[in-house]
Structures are given as C-alpha cells and as structure tokens.
Amino acid sequence: MAEEVFKSYLTCQVCCETFKDPVSLGCCHNFCRGCLEGFWEQAKNKNCPTCRRKSSKECLFINFGLQELLDNYAGRQRADPPESRAVCRTHTQDLKWCVEQQRVVCPVCEDVHGLTLVPLEDEVRNRKGRLKPQLESLKKRMNKYKEIYDTCDNMVEHCKTQLGETERWINKEFDQLHQLLLQDKKDRIAALREEEKQKSQTIILEQENIKAEMSALSEVISAVEQDLPPKDNAAFLSIPRDLWLGSGPQVLSGGLVDVAKHLGNLSFRVWEKMRGKIQFTPVILDPNTASNRVVISEDLTSARHMTKRQDNPDNPERFLEYSNFLGSEGFTSGRHSWEVEVGDHPHWLIGVAKETVDRKGEVWAKPENGFWCLIRHNGGYGNGSREKLNLKRNPERIRVLLDCEGGEVSFYDPEQVKLKP
Numbered sequence: 001m002a003e004e005v006f007k008s009y010l011t012c013q014v015c016c017e018t019f020k021d022p023v024s025l026g027c028c029h030n031f032c033r034g035c036l037e038g039f040w041e042q043a044k045n046k047n048c049p050t051c052r053r054k055s056s057k058e059c060l061f062i063n064f065g066l067q068e069l070l071d072n073y074a075g076r077q078r079a080d081p082p083e084s085r086a087v088c089r090t091h092t093q094d095l096k097w098c099v100e101q102q103r104v105v106c107p108v109c110e111d112v113h114g115l116t117l118v119p120l121e122d123e124v125r126n127r128k129g130r131l132k133p134q135l136e137s138l139k140k141r142m143n144k145y146k147e148i149y150d151t152c153d154n155m156v157e158h159c160k161t162q163l164g165e166t167e168r169w170i171n172k173e174f175d176q177l178h179q180l181l182l183q184d185k186k187d188r189i190a191a192l193r194e195e196e197k198q199k200s201q202t203i204i205l206e207q208e209n210i211k212a213e214m215s216a217l218s219e220v221i222s223a224v225e226q227d228l229p230p231k232d233n234a235a236f237l238s239i240p241r242d243l244w245l246g247s248g249p250q251v252l253s254g255g256l257v258d259v260a261k262h263l264g265n266l267s268f269r270v271w272e273k274m275r276g277k278i279q280f281t282p283v284i285l286d287p288n289t290a291s292n293r294v295v296i297s298e299d300l301t302s303a304r305h306m307t308k309r310q311d312n313p314d315n316p317e318r319f320l321e322y323s324n325f326l327g328s329e330g331f332t333s334g335r336h337s338w339e340v341e342v343g344d345h346p347h348w349l350i351g352v353a354k355e356t357v358d359r360k361g362e363v364w365a366k367p368e369n370g371f372w373c374l375i376r377h378n379g380g381y382g383n384g385s386r387e388k389l390n391l392k393r394n395p396e397r398i399r400v401l402l403d404c405e406g407g408e409v410s411f412y413d414p415e416q417v418k419l420k421p
Contacts, residue, residue, distance in 0.1 A: 020093075184270055284301070347376060393413075
C-alpha cells in the first residue's frame with residue numbers, strides 16, 4: 001500500500017506515468033517537462049493542468065529534489081529487469097488506452113479532456129481475463145492455422161510437380177501434332193512431285209509423237225515439192241491421209257501441275273484431316289478435386305482407384321473421405337450429354353453434383369445432399385436413395401444427359417434405353 005502511495009507521488013497528472021524531467025509550478029503541482037510544455041502548446045495558455053491556476057514562470061527548471069527521489073525509486077526497481085514500454089515517438093511519453101474510443105492515444109499529442117485513460121498494462125490485463133475462457137478455442141484456432149500453413153507448403157511443392165508434369169504433357173501433345181503436320185506435309189509434297197513427274201513424262205511422250213509426225217510430214221512436203229523416183233511411189237501413197245487432211249497438231253491439255261488442287265484451302269484441309277485423327281472429349285476431369293485414392297490420367301479423360309493414399313494437398317476443392325472427383329467445367333444452363341466408359345468394374349458412381357457439395361465429410365451421394373447419380377455397388381444398381389434398378393444387361397458405357405432448364409438428370413445405355421428406377 002505504501003509503495004502505491006509513494007508511486008502515485010512520483011506520477012505525472014498528465015501522462016499518468018513516473019516523472020521524466022520533473023518540473024514544479026507555483027501551485028506546487030509537479031509534471032514532466034515534456035507533458036507540461038505539450039499541454040500548454042495545445043491549450044494555448046500556461047495554466048496548471050490540475051488546478052487551472054495561471055503560471056507566472058517563464059522558464060521551467062527541473063525539481064532536483066523530486067528527481068533524486070525518482071533516482072532512488074528507480075534504483076529499487078533495478079532488481080527486476082525493466083520492461084519495454086509503448087511510448088509516443090514525439091514526446092517519449094507512455095501511451096494510454098482510451099476506454100471511450102477503444103484505441104491507444106498519447107495524452108500529450110491529443111485532446112483527451114473528458115476521456116477515460118488507463119495504462120496499457122491494465123487494459124491488457126483485463127483483455128487477457130476476458131480471453132482466458134476462450135483459451136482452448138484460441139489454441140485450436142492456432143493449430144488450425146498451423147495445419148493450413150503446412151498445407152500451403154504442400155501446395156507450393158504440388159504446384160511445382162504440376163508444373164513439370166503439365167509442361168511435359170504439353171510438349172508431348174505438341175510433338176504429336178507436329179509429327180502429324182510433318183507427315184501430312186511430306187505426303188502432300190510427295191503427291192505434288194508424283195504429279196509433276198507424271199505430267200513431265202506425258203509431255204515428253206507427246207513430244208516424241210510430235211517429232212514422228214513432223215518427220216513424216218517433212219517427207220510429204222519434199223515429195224510434193226519434187227518428182228519422186230518410181231521406187232518411192234508406194235511409200236508415198238502409204239502415208240496416212242490424216243497427216244495433211246487433219247486440223248493440225250494441238251497443245252496437250254492438262255499438261256501442267258494442278259496447283260489449285262494442292263494449295264486450295266490448304267490450311268482448312270490440313271485442319272480437317274487432323275480433326276479426324278484427334279478426339280474431342282466433352283468432359284475434362286479436374287485433378288485438383290480428386291481424392292487421394294484416385295489417380296487422374298495425364299490426358300485428364302480417365303481415372304483409376306488406388307489402394308495407397310497419395311500425398312496431395314488438402315485444398316478446398318479436393319474430396320477427402322470418398323474416392324470422388326469432378327469435371328473441370330460446370331453447367332448452369334442448356335442441355336449437355338457425355339458418355340462414361342465403366343467397363344466391367346463392379347463399383348462406380350457417375351452423374352452430376354452441385355458445386356457446393358460437402359467434399360470433406362462422409363456424405364452419401366444422394367439428391368438430398370446435392371448428388372444425382374447412377375450407382376453400381378455389390379452387383380446391383382441404384383440412384384443413391386436406396387431405390388433399386390433392374391437392368392437386362394450390364395452396360396459398359398453410360399450416357400449422361402443433363403437438362404438444366406428441365407431440372408433433370410437422365411442415364412442411358414448405348415442402345416439409348418433410359419435407365420431409371
């Protein structure tokens with residue numbers, strides 16, 4: 001108790017902390033030099049902050065007697081290591097907690113008249129008392145933060161793995177496309193050269209025929225221009241009459257390379273040919289949603305179940321408890337259909353799910369939980385609502401039809417027979 005009274009005697013009435021450079025006024029009230037000067041500057045007068053009496057002092061001098069008491073008091077406090085305190089950077093005065101405004105304030109820098117100020121340590125003590133009942137909840141929250149932090153580390157490493165695998169697959173796909181283009185280029189150039197070779201051979205053969213006819217015609221002209229010996233009369237008469245009675249020689253038609261055939265719509269025809277060799281997949285699987293017991297193929301079109309769990313990050317999109325996965329694209333309108341090859345696998349589940357379905361808990365796939373599915377389990381078929389479906393045969397492919405406007409999900413076998421309970 002005496003310690004508290006003595007400490008209050010050494011406390012400034014402005015900053016409510018132990019004096020720093022104490023000065024005294026004529027009214028015998030003591031203040032820190034910085035606190036008093038700051039108060040006067042803000043109030044635009046030189047009244048005492050406590051009794052409002054006007055001070056007649058032009059200069060402020062340190063109260064050395066009070067300073068000695070402060071030094072002695074500080075000496076007794078050195079047994080305990082001093083704690084760092086929150087102080088104003090301008091006046092080096094301890095900051096206070098304003099109860100009304102619920103914030104930290106400097107009693108010198110700001111107008112705190114009429115406000116309730118308490119030491120920061122008191123507010124911290126009160127707040128700790130209020131938080132103690134929530135300590136276990138705070139610890140759980142801290143553990144959750146640690147888990148998420150570790151998951152972020154895992155996600156960073158997984159992103160690097162995805163980068164390498166995806167880049168490799170992109171290179172593979174473009175290499176295959178490049179090979180298709182190169183092969184098509186070779187085939188087209190080979191066809192062009194083969195046509196040029198045939199046309200050149202045809203022209204050369206035509207030239208040979210023309211030379212033969214020119215030779216025969218030359219003989220006819222010589223025979224007409226001069227008398228023939230009797231022995232050549234038979235040869236002259238055996239020359240075909242068409243040689244001089246016809247319309248004359250004609251330039252060979254279609255003798256040039258058909259450039260238009262090779263270049264016309266070339267890009268379109270190349271694309272059309274490639275389209276015939278490349279398959280379009282209406283539904284692309286999203287590996288970021290796949291459970292750790294599911295492996296998605298590199299081309300994102302098929303999946304298989306694993307008995308050993310993979311070390312994938314627990315990102316919000318990923319299913320946790322069941323071996324589920326989603327397509328990469330969602331639908332909000334229109335009619336959409338796709339086929340799923342299930343083969344002879346004894347257990348599978350296909351259909352449509354809401355984007356908001358629970359992906360972390362043990363939630364059964366049924367319409368009430370946002371799943372509209374066809375299920376095969378233990379040799380039987382159902383829709384998740386414990387309704388049985390009797391099929392005449394076990395289809396290896398299932399067609400799914402989604403009608404967003406009609407609010408219906410339908411399932412068909414390859415023969416377009418609708419499957420419903």
